[in-house]
Amino acid sequence: MTDTSPTPQIIDLGANATAPVDEPEKKGLFKRLREGLSRSTSSMTTGIASVFTKRKLDGTTIDDLEDLLIQADLGVETATAITDAVSDGRYDKEVDEAEVRAIVASEVAKVLEPVQAPLLLDGTHKPHIILVVGVNGAGKTTTIGKLAKKMSAAGKSVVLGAGDTFRAAAIDQLKIWGDRIGAPVVAREVGADSAGLAFDTITKAEEVGADIVMIDTAGRLQNKSELMSELEKVVRVIRKRNDSAPHSVLLVLDATTGQNALNQVDVFTKTVGVTGLVMTKLDGTARGGILVAIAQKSGLPVHAIGVGEGEDDLQPFVAQNFARAIAGLDDTETATNTSAPTESPS
Numbered sequence: 001m002t003d004t005s006p007t008p009q010i011i012d013l014g015a016n017a018t019a020p021v022d023e024p025e026k027k028g029l030f031k032r033l034r035e036g037l038s039r040s041t042s043s044m045t046t047g048i049a050s051v052f053t054k055r056k057l058d059g060t061t062i063d064d065l066e067d068l069l070i071q072a073d074l075g076v077e078t079a080t081a082i083t084d085a086v087s088d089g090r091y092d093k094e095v096d097e098a099e100v101r102a103i104v105a106s107e108v109a110k111v112l113e114p115v116q117a118p119l120l121l122d123g124t125h126k127p128h129i130i131l132v133v134g135v136n137g138a139g140k141t142t143t144i145g146k147l148a149k150k151m152s153a154a155g156k157s158v159v160l161g162a163g164d165t166f167r168a169a170a171i172d173q174l175k176i177w178g179d180r181i182g183a184p185v186v187a188r189e190v191g192a193d194s195a196g197l198a199f200d201t202i203t204k205a206e207e208v209g210a211d212i213v214m215i216d217t218a219g220r221l222q223n224k225s226e227l228m229s230e231l232e233k234v235v236r237v238i239r240k241r242n243d244s245a246p247h248s249v250l251l252v253l254d255a256t257t258g259q260n261a262l263n264q265v266d267v268f269t270k271t272v273g274v275t276g277l278v279m280t281k282l283d284g285t286a287r288g289g290i291l292v293a294i295a296q297k298s299g300l301p302v303h304a305i306g307v308g309e310g311e312d313d314l315q316p317f318v319a320q321n322f323a324r325a326i327a328g329l330d331d332t333e334t335a336t337n338t339s340a341p342t343e344s345p346s
Contacts, residue, residue, distance in 0.1 A: 009121040030321055036307020037325045040288030044072055045101060045328035052097040057090045065100070072286075073258055074108070075293030082107045105327035111292050112319035117301035119147075119276065121212070122247055127159070127205040129213045129238065129245040131198075133231065133268055134252035136219025139280035139306065141170045143252050144214050145177030146314040147304075151212055152181045159208065161201030161215035162187035163194045163234065174216060184208065194218060194230070195237035202241045215246075228271045235272055249275045250303070253294070256285045265298050280306035283313075288326055 034041065047068040055061055062083050069079035085103050086095065121128045134140045141164065148158045160178050164170035168190045178185035186201040198215050205213045215238075217231060238245050251274040253261045261279075268274050277300050282288045295302065302317040324330075 009123060029315060030325070032313060033307055033315060033321055034325045034330075036283040036313060037288050037322075039283070039286040040072070040326050041328050043286040044068075044104070044289075044326060045097075047072075048100050048104070049097045052095055052100055055094075056092055057087065057095050058092065061095075062087050069104075069289075072289040073293055074289035075296050077296050078107060078111055078289075078292050081110075101327045101329060105323045105329050108289075108292055108326065109320050109323035111296050112302070112323060115295045115299060115302045116317055116319040117276065117303060118316065119248070119250075119303040121156075125244065125247050127202070127210045127213045128247050129202060129205075129215070129242060130248040130250060131215050131217065131235070131238070131246040131272065132250045132252060133217050133272060133274070134219065135254070135257075135264060138219070138252045138254040138257075140164070140219070140252045141173050141177075141216055143250075143278055143280060143304075143306070143314065144174065144216055145180075146311050148177060148183055148212075148214055149181045149311060150314075152183060156211040157209070158183045158212045158214060159201060159205040159210045160185045161198055161213065163197050163201070163216045164218045165190060165192045165194045165197060166218045170216060170218075184210075195234045198234050199237050199241050202238065202245070228267065231272055249273055251277050251300075253277060253279045255279050255282045255288055255290055258285070258287050258290055259293075261290055262294060262297060265294055265300065269298070269300070274300060276301040276303045278302075278304045278306070278314075280314075282307050291322070 048065070051061060051064045051068060065086065066079050066083045069082055070076060082104055085107055086100055132140050132144050144160065148160060151158050158181070160174055160183055162171040162174045162185055165188060171187050171190065175185050175187060177183070184204060186197065186204050188197050194217065201215055202213055217234060218227070235246065249272050251265065251268050253264060255261070257264070265274070265277070277294070279291050279302065282291070282305055291302070291305070294300075304314055305317050305322070307313050307315060
């Protein structure tokens with residue numbers, strides 16, 4: 001029998017990792033990524049250079065490297081994997097810092113490649129309902145606007161729900177995005193019930209036959225149980241309208257919050273069943289390695305990253321590019337094999 005089930009559709013984020021991209025566009029994306037990660041890259045490469053300048057590899061050097069990697073928020077497991085790879089067969093030898101950076105890129109890519117995943121639309125759902133969650137200041141509303149613009153450009157009709165009813169600015173901001181891309185925005189007055197707003201948004205989308213619904217939420221502080229309970233209420237009400245929804249739950253994380261982002265992933269996943277991550281503000285921190293620690297611990301798909309304020313600075317997440325950029329490699333260099341160097345015959 002022929003399989004007639006709908007094929008999931010990739011939402012085009014400008015240059016999806018699974019779609020053909022010409023070389024100039026690839027180079028342009030990588031350049032913006034390198035520029036956006038410049039603080040993290042500079043901190044990493046400067047630190048590695050200082051550790052390995054005119055020093056043979058010994059226990060102290062390895063300890064210094066491990067400290068540097070942990071301070072960069074890469075996480076203990078990844079830091080250990082990198083130091084093990086660097087030390088393998090290289091003790092009491094001079095090690096080139098460029099070689100170390102290549103090993104860093106290789107080990108980081110190993111962690112990130114399993115979580116690289118495009119945002120998919122399930123063809124069995126119309127509308128495909130996306131709930132966007134995260135703490136105050138993470139960039140949820142802006143991320144919704146940027147994603148909605150890319151979805152609209154890909155030929156999808158979108159309805160937006162201004163569910164952050166505690167902030168007038170968030171409501172106004174979403175209305176501006178809606179006007180810009182020609183997407184209906186369902187909004188209420190400040191302080192209105194956000195669960196009811198979500199219900200109305202889905203109703204509107206069904207009425208107009210929209211492909212996608214994106215619902216904003218207030219900045220739930222993950223250590224405030226009453227606010228997390230309210231977010232659970234939003235999900236319950238959505239399911240009264242569509243028992244299979246939400247079909248995607250995107251957690252927007254602010255990279256500048258560092259280790260606190262790990263806790264956010266845990267709490268939001270337990271509360272609303274996060275299905276994918278978007279990390280913003282990587283340009284604002286020297287500890288962009290936190291994305292590696294989150295990937296290692298959670299295993300959640302990473303759909304996109306934000307490396308600047310511009311609309312094109314919300315990029316599809318490509319593990320190899322991120323790994324090379326944070327380690328200070330350019331777009332022509334490749335990560336090294338992490339095995340020890342072969343001894344030349346005497």
